[in-house]
Structure formats: structure tokens, C-alpha cells
Amino acid sequence: VSDTRTPEWLLTPEAGLCPCGRIGTRRRRSFVDKTISGVSNVMRQVLRADDVAARDGVLQRIDPRIKLVSVAGALIAVALVHHAVVMVVLYAAAVTLAALSAIPVWFFVKRVWLFIPIFTGIVVLPATLNVITDGEIVIPLGTWFGHEIGVTRQGLHMAALIVTRVAVSVSLVVLLTLTTSWTRLLASLRSLFVPRLFILVLGMTYRYVFHLLDAVDEMHVARKARTVSATANNAAGRRFVAASAGALFGKSQALAEEVHQAMTSRGWNGDARTMNTMRLVPRDVTFLAVCVVACSITLVVDRGLGK
Amino acid sequence: MHIPDGYLSPETCAVMYVVATPFWITAGRRVKRVVTSRYVPLIAIGAAYCFLVMMFNVPIPNGTTAHAAGAVLIACLLGPWAAVIAMSTALLIQALFFGDGGVLAFAANCVNMAVLMPFAGYAVYRLITRPASLTSPRRALAAGIGGYVGLNVSALAAAIEFGLQPSLFRSADGTPLYAPFGLAQTIPTMMLAHLFIAGVVEGVLTAGVITYLQRANQPLLQLNDDSARRGEAPVPSPRRVGFRWAVVGLAGMALLTPVGLIAPGTAFGEEAPEHLDLTKHHLDAVPSGLRHYAGFFHNALFDGYGFADDEHPVVGYLVSAMVGLVAIALVVMVSFKVVRLVQRARAGTREHLVGVAP
Numbered sequence: 001v002s003d004t005r006t007p008e009w010l011l012t013p014e015a016g017l018c019p020c021g022r023i024g025t026r027r028r029r030s031f032v033d034k035t036i037s038g039v040s041n042v043m044r045q046v047l048r049a050d051d052v053a054a055r056d057g058v059l060q061r062i063d064p065r066i067k068l069v070s071v072a073g074a075l076i077a078v079a080l081v082h083h084a085v086v087m088v089v090l091y092a093a094a095v096t097l098a099a100l101s102a103i104p105v106w107f108f109v110k111r112v113w114l115f116i117p118i119f120t121g122i123v124v125l126p127a128t129l130n131v132i133t134d135g136e137i138v139i140p141l142g143t144w145f146g147h148e149i150g151v152t153r154q155g156l157h158m159a160a161l162i163v164t165r166v167a168v169s170v171s172l173v174v175l176l177t178l179t180t181s182w183t184r185l186l187a188s189l190r191s192l193f194v195p196r197l198f199i200l201v202l203g204m205t206y207r208y209v210f211h212l213l214d215a216v217d218e219m220h221v222a223r224k225a226r227t228v229s230a231t232a233n234n235a236a237g238r239r240f241v242a243a244s245a246g247a248l249f250g251k252s253q254a255l256a257e258e259v260h261q262a263m264t265s266r267g268w269n270g271d272a273r274t275m276n277t278m279r280l281v282p283r284d285v286t287f288l289a290v291c292v293v294a295c296s297i298t299l300v301v302d303r304g305l306g307k
Numbered sequence: 308m309h310i311p312d313g314y315l316s317p318e319t320c321a322v323m324y325v326v327a328t329p330f331w332i333t334a335g336r337r338v339k340r341v342v343t344s345r346y347v348p349l350i351a352i353g354a355a356y357c358f359l360v361m362m363f364n365v366p367i368p369n370g371t372t373a374h375a376a377g378a379v380l381i382a383c384l385l386g387p388w389a390a391v392i393a394m395s396t397a398l399l400i401q402a403l404f405f406g407d408g409g410v411l412a413f414a415a416n417c418v419n420m421a422v423l424m425p426f427a428g429y430a431v432y433r434l435i436t437r438p439a440s441l442t443s444p445r446r447a448l449a450a451g452i453g454g455y456v457g458l459n460v461s462a463l464a465a466a467i468e469f470g471l472q473p474s475l476f477r478s479a480d481g482t483p484l485y486a487p488f489g490l491a492q493t494i495p496t497m498m499l500a501h502l503f504i505a506g507v508v509e510g511v512l513t514a515g516v517i518t519y520l521q522r523a524n525q526p527l528l529q530l531n532d533d534s535a536r537r538g539e540a541p542v543p544s545p546r547r548v549g550f551r552w553a554v555v556g557l558a559g560m561a562l563l564t565p566v567g568l569i570a571p572g573t574a575f576g577e578e579a580p581e582h583l584d585l586t587k588h589h590l591d592a593v594p595s596g597l598r599h600y601a602g603f604f605h606n607a608l609f610d611g612y613g614f615a616d617d618e619h620p621v622v623g624y625l626v627s628a629m630v631g632l633v634a635i636a637l638v639v640m641v642s643f644k645v646v647r648l649v650q651r652a653r654a655g656t657r658e659h660l661v662g663v664a665p
Contacts (some may be wrong), residue, residue: 031364038362075411079317082478082504115406120311125531127487132322135481161484162313169312170406178403185403196333197347199397204394205358206353213353216362237366243523245363245377249384249516250524252356259348306479 004055006047031237032224039217042296046210048107052178057101059179064188064283070291071176072192077295078168084157087164090298094171101179108178110172120166128155182206187278208255215251219244308376309401310416312409314486315468316476323468327395330422334391334517346389352387354396361397365508373505375512378420379428379457382519386531387429387640394421412529419461428513432638441528442521448538451514458509459501466497498618560651571580 029037052059059067081087098108127133128151129141135154142149177185186203190196223240315323360377367373382390395417401407408416433454439445445586470490473483488496520527 031366034364038364041406042362046427049404072410075312075409076317079312079320079411082484086634100412111406113441120313124487128484133481134488135482153481155487157482158484158487161349161482162487165353166311169409169411173312173403173410174406177406182404195335197338198331200347200353201351201392201396201502202399205354206400208352209355209400211360212359216359234366238511238515241363241365242512243519245360245380245512246519248359248519250358250527252352253349253527253530256349256352259352262347262591290573 006051011044011048023054030227031241032220032227036217036224038251039213039220042213043210049178051180052103053181054125055170056101059097059101059175062183063278063280065179065191065278066284067180067282067290068185068188068192070288072173073291073295074172075169077170080299081165082161083302084160084164086298086302086305087161087168091164091171093294094168094175096302097175098171098178101175102125103175104180108171108174111174112167113172115230116163116167117298120163124159124162128152128159131153133158180185184278204259208252210258211255212248212252214243215248217230218299219247308407308416308420308462309398310412310419310465310468312411314409315412315415316472316485317411318476319468319472319485320411320415321406323412323418327417327422329412330391331395331417334388337388337509338392349385350389351396352379353389353393354400355615357381357393357397358400360512361401363512364613365512367504367508375454375505375509376424376458376461378424378511379432379454379509380513380516382425382429382457383432383453383513384527384530387425389531390425390429392420394425415465419464419468424461425466426456426637426640427460427501431456431636433640433643438446441525444518447517447521448515450517451510451516453505454513458506460497461496462501462505464492466493469493469497473649491569578665 013213078080078087078090083088095105097109099105130148130152133155134219136150137148137150138153138156140148140150180188182201186199186206189199189202224243338350360380361374376392380396381393385393398408398421399413400411402410402416430453432441432449435449436453438448441544467490472485472494473487473489476484478484486493494620512657517528589627630658
């Protein structure tokens with residue numbers, strides 16, 4: 001897509017970051033490489049989210065408070081749905097919304113489904129067997145000390161339900177965060193009665209995460225640059241990790257001190273103020289109404305399909 | 308350990324929000340009242356630090372890596388209430404922005420990692436470390452044990468939240484609606500992984516950071532250390548020491564109980580499901596689940612192998628032991644805090660961060 005503000009080369013992982021499988025002999029990535037690629041991964045995600053939030057789409061035009069409330073309501077509705085079929089329809093709706101909001105559909109689908117097989121599929125698969133989920137066996141897998149082992153109908157239904165529910169829930173949150181800039185999302189948390197102090201802390205945290213992320217990156221790149229041997233020394237590695245975490249705390253504390261002095265010198269007296277310029281327009285109210293109706297229809301249809 | 312949306316029922320999530328809210332309110336109030344305005348940037352950057360500590364990969368012997376949660380570390384350095392806010396903030400950013408942990412399950416994740424973990428770990432840290440000087444190795448050891456205990460308490464809480472789902476929420480034909488594994492499966496699975504790997508990593512990292520700070524940056528260790536701040540060595544009464552070590556011993560024993568689950572048939576105990584009443588004191592939303600309970604366990608994984616009848620007493624015992632332990636830890640913490648607040652009010656001092664040299 002050409003309308004990104006971030007150059008494309010910044011968003012593609014570098015070959016040099018991952019020595020496994022691409023260049024030379026295959027070996028396990030060290031803890032240093034893993035941390036560095038973790039850092040760049042976070043940066044990449046944030047850059048991409050900022051790009052998408054700046055585009056012109058359906059969800060980008062909705063007031064963030066309305067979006068937040070709608071997503072919360074939709075999440076609850078999704079959690080109450082008991083049929084995998086309904087979930088599939090909801091997922092299709094989420095993908096449609098993503099397409100209407102200028103989110104690349106393939107990226108949106110990939111982001112959710114790359115994560116689900118790892119965390120959900122592997123966890124849920126063994127539970128389809130009758131040893132965990134009792135019920136009528138549809139795929140017999142033989143016997144074990146005289147007990148029949150197999151995949152049950154209830155187990156399959158449960159697995160489909162949980163996998164689709166996790167997919168829809170994650171998709172909804174991704175929809176919210178990809179189409180809303182962080183500052184606007186934070187401001188909208190006020191409308192959900194989150195105290196000012198927490199919002200202030202959240203905002204500052206988000207601001208300084210990137211500053212400290214740089215520090216982590218620098219420490220690890222420096223370590224990587226100094227490491228010649230390929231053989232791992234775990235004890236030294238652990239000492240390094242503990243020392244860099246400790247040093248990072250020192251840096252954080254010094255930074256907090258400086259930030260506090262800077263805030264005080266600019267007139268900070270411990271009271272947080274927000275510039276509240278958000279105003280609801282008819283479009284927002286319509287969107288909220290559509291969401292409420294959609295959630296109600298979903299729940300009615302789901303109950304209609306039986307318990 | 309970040310629970311995504313979809314595993315826990317909305318009822319459980321609602322209960323967890325109810326459990327977490329008083330902690331958030333209290334933490335916010337304490338930070339406002341007790342602490343000067345300079346604490347706001349300190350906590351904000353502490354939260355950023357929490358977020359980043361979870362990114363540090365620690366090399367472990369089999370050639371792979373693991374990462375720590377860091378909540379106990381923050382509790383040791385900034386105090387448990389500051390850790391509640393810092394961890395909750397870090398978890399919220401992870402949930403909203405990086406899809407790590409759910410939004411409905413946010414409160415459950417907070418109860419596990421931002422409340423239970425720092426408080427349990429910090430209680431252990433304080434119990435062991437109280438008379439120790441700033442640079443004594445015992446302090447680092449205490450932090451390590453605190454990290455280990457904290458992470459395991461947190462993992463146990465997550466295992467209980469998962470494990471209660473299939474017995475409480477099923478559709479008419481017996482299909483589990485949320486997380487499918489029962490307590491008999493979630494507790495051993497979670498606890499084995501955390502007792503032997505993740506907990507050790509957490510402990511090693513926490514102890515390592517404290518050791519590093521003892522060597523390189525001692526003023527940071529004084530941020531949350533009253534005795535060092537006031538320049539007096541506290542002299543605990545002998546009775547208190549005995550009580551402390553008793554609690555430490557209990558913590559160790561309680562943590563070792565899941566190991567007994569590996570050995571079948573050694574379980575001993577009669578009045579099983581009643582023990583689990585204690586867990587409902589967190590989750591008393593659906594009493595009908597209690598009825599399902601006894602019947603549920605006979606369908607458990609080990610049913611065909613002859614020791615299902617002996618299984619639930621172990622779990623019941625373990626759960627009640629851990630819940631009791633956490634309750635004790637919280638009571639101890641709260642009484643410490645009350646005593647300190649009273650002392651502080653008497654002394655009329657509200658100065659808290661004296662001696663912080665950057």
C-alpha cells in the first residue's frame with residue numbers, strides 16, 4: 001500500500017536480525033538476538049498501527065469513546081455466544097469492517113491467525129479427546145488399557161467454539177487499536193470513569209516505553225557487537241540480563257527524576273488536566289445504535305439456535 | 308500467563324473486575340495521599356520498565372530462553388502498591404496495543420500478575436529480609452525467593468480461574484463453553500511448568516537485579532526501604548522472627564504440595580469438595596457450580612486409571628492451602644502497613660523519598 005507515512009523498508013524485518021534458516025548454518029537464536037528482534041517487532045507494530053489509524057476509513061471517523069464502548073459491548077456479547085456458526089458470521093463481519101476501514105485484509109487476518117494456533121489450537125486440541133471432554137466418540141483413536149479413546153462431538157464443538165471466540169475477540173480489539181491513535185484512545189478512557197491519575201500514568205508510560213526500548217536495544221546490540229564466540233555461556237548471559245535490567249531501572253529512575261523536574265518547572269502541581277475537545281456527531285450515535293442492534297440480534301439468534 | 312479473551316466466561320471476568328477494583332482504588336488513593344507529586348513520573352516510568360522487563364530473554368540451560376514478569380522486582384524496588392499500578396498499566400498497554408491478554412480478561416490478568424504476584428512476592432521478601440542490611444546477600448536471596456513464590460502464586464490463581472470454567476459453564480449436552488480443562492488438569496500443568504522453569508527464571512532474574520543494584524546503584528534499593536531511609540536498624544522481637552519463619556516454611560510446603568500430584572494414590576483426606584468453598588470466596592457468583600463439582604471430578608483425566616477418587620482431596624487441600632496462605636500474606640501485609648501508617652502519623656512526617664540520590 002502506498003499511502004503509508006512509514007517507508008516500507010522500515011516495516012519489513014531485516015534478514016540480518018534472524019540468522020536462523022536464511023544465511024549460513026542453522027543455529028538456535030541467542031537470547032540477545034531474540035530480545036533485539038522483540039524490540040524491533042514492537043516498533044514495527046506501533047509504526048504500522050499509527051499508519052493505519054491515520055488513513056481514511058469507516059472506523060477511523062467514529063468517535064473513540066463510541067468505539068471503546070461498542071468494542072466492550074461486542075466483547076461481552078461474543079463471550080455470551082454459544083454457537084461456533086454465529087462466531088464465524090461475526091468474524092466475517094469483523095473482516096468486512098477491517099476492509100471498510102482501510103486495514104489490509106490479509107494483514108488483519110494474519111495478525112489474528114498467526115497467534116491463535118500457538119496459544120489456542122495446541123491448548124484446545126487435547127481437550128477434544130474423550131478423556132477430557134466426555135461425550136459420543138466420532139473419531140475413534142483406538143483403546144488404552146481397555147478404555148476407548150477418541151475425539152468426541154462435544155470436544156470438537158468446544159474446540160471450534162473456543163478457537164472462533166478467541167479469534168473474534170482478538171479481531172475486535174485489533175480493530176479498535178488499529179483505527180484509533182493512542183492519544184485519542186487514552187482521552188476516551190476518561191469517558192469510562194478511569195481516574196485522571198491512571199490516564200496520566202498511562203500516557204506517560206506509553207511515551208517513555210519507546211525511550212527505554214531504545215536503551216534496551218542499544219544495550220543488546222552492543223552486547224551482540226562484542227560477542228565473537230558462537231557458543232553460549234548461559235551463566236554469563238544471565239548475569240548480563242540481570243545487570244542490564246538493573247541498569248535499565250537506574251536509567252528509568254534517573255529519567256523519572258528529570259521528567260519530574262521538567263514537569264515541576266513547567267507548573268505541574270500534581271493535578272492532571274485533559275484537553276477534552278471530542279464531540280459526538282450523528283454519525284457516532286448511528287454507529288452505536290447499529291452496534292447495539294447487531295449485538296442484540298446476535299444474542300437472539302444464538303439463543304434461538306438452542307442451548 | 309496472559310489470559311486472552313475467550314477462555315474465561317464473562318461472569319468470571321465480571322467477578323475479577325470486582326476483585327481487582329478495590330486494589331486499584333486503594334493503590335490510587337495511596338499514591339495520591341502518601342506520596343508526593345514526583346511519584347507520578349516514577350510510577351509511569353516504572354510501568355514502562357515493567358513492560359520492558361517482560362521483553363528481556365533469559366537464557367536457560369536447555370539452549371532456549373524464557374522471560375520473567377518482573378512484578379515482584381517492582382514491588383521490592385517501589386513497594387507493592389506502586390507495583391499494582393505499574394503492572395496494571397503495563398498489562399493494559401499490552402492488552403490494548405499488542406493483543407497480549409484480553410480486554411475482558413484484563414482484570415483477571417491484573418489480579419494474577421498485578422495484585423497476587425507483587426503482594427505474595429513482596430510479603431515473602433519482607434519476611435525474610437527485614438533485619439538484613441542493604442547489601443547483605445540475604446536480601447538478594449529474599450528477592451529471588453519472593454519472585455519464585457510470587458510467580459507461582461500467580462500461576463496457581465490462573466490455573467484455578469481456568470480450571471473452574473468447565474465445571475461452572477457447560478451447555479446442555481455437556482460441551483464446555485469456555486476453557487475445557489478442569490482443576491485436576493490445569494493445576495498440575497501450570498504448576499509443573501512454573502515450579503520448575505518459569506518460577507526459577509523469575510527468581511534468578513529478580514535476585515540478579517537486586518545483586519547488581521547492591522553492587523552498582525545502592526540508592527535505588529533505598530527507594531522503598533524505610534529502615535535505610537530513617538537511618539536506623541530495626542530490631543525485631545524474637546516472637547516475630549519465629550512467626551516469620553513459620554510463614555516462610557508454610558509457603559515452601561504449600562508450594563511443594565502440587566508435586567504430590569505426580570505420585571498417584573498418596574493423597575489423603577476425606578471432605579474434598581467442601582475445601583474448595585474457599586476458592587469460591589473469590590468466585591462466589593455461581594453457587595450451582597458447587598453441585599456439579601463432586602460429580603465433575605469423576606470424569607477427570609485419571610478416571611480410568613484408578614486414582615480419581617483420591618484426586619480431589621489433593622486439589623482441595625492445595626487450593627485451600629494456597630488461598631489461606633495468600634490470605635495470611637495479605638493480612639500480614641495490611642497489618643504491617645497499618646502499623647507503619649500509625650507510626651508515621653504519630654511522627655508527623657510525610658516526607659517519603661529522602662535519600663534518593665539520582
